[in-house]
Amino acid sequence: MIDELITFDQSLFLQLNGLHNSFWDIVMWWVSDTKIWIPLYAFFIYSVVKKYKFNWKILYVLVPIVALLILSADKSSVYLFKNVFQRLRPSHEPVLDGLVHIVNGKRGGQWGFVSSHAANSFALAVFLLRIFKTQSWTIFLLFWAVLVSYSRIYLGVHYPGDILGGAILGSLWGILWSAIFHFSVQKWSAQLKITT
Secondary structure: OHHHHHHHHHHHHHHHHOOOOHHHHHHHHHHHOHHHHHHHHHHHHHHHHHHOOOOHHHHHHHHHHHHHHHHHHHHHHHHHHHHHHOOEOHHHOHHHOOOOOOOOOOOOOOEOOOOHHHHHHHHHHHHHHHHHOOHHHHHHHHHHHHHHHHHHHHOOOOOHHHHHHHHHHHHHHHHHHHHHHHHHHHHHHHHHOOOO
């Protein structure tokens, strides 16, 4: 059963990774770079502050919780999954040598399950969609998380299974930390004069 799943994952990876050209190489390279998203992260922060009627004190709750959210998703993806399962990335898999489209020679670290990019982007997306709770935000945030995650397959450094595992892990962290955020806002709303 496991062997069949691995074979399917590799086959699906080769199909998705095989859909490439020089234009998308550039686009997906940038999509995968976390620094390119800094303006978007600033927009997310602004949007949360706006939701709380421009009370900047919400940042006393938001910033530490988002930091812990990303830290939880990122470190658990490495220490509880990558270092435990030690599944080679497709870019390091000898069986796939010569079949994987690699961009700019970047192959990533040795282990790939689960994807930290997927875990981090889905953690943040789920966290934020549980704050905003609107259809437009949900579509936007999930599109962003899927795009970042797909870029990892395109670049040849993750299997679809790595992405799915990271998305599930990140979503669980997003749910947990959003609950902690809402609890914290309620607990300290009087002291910080936070209203929604």
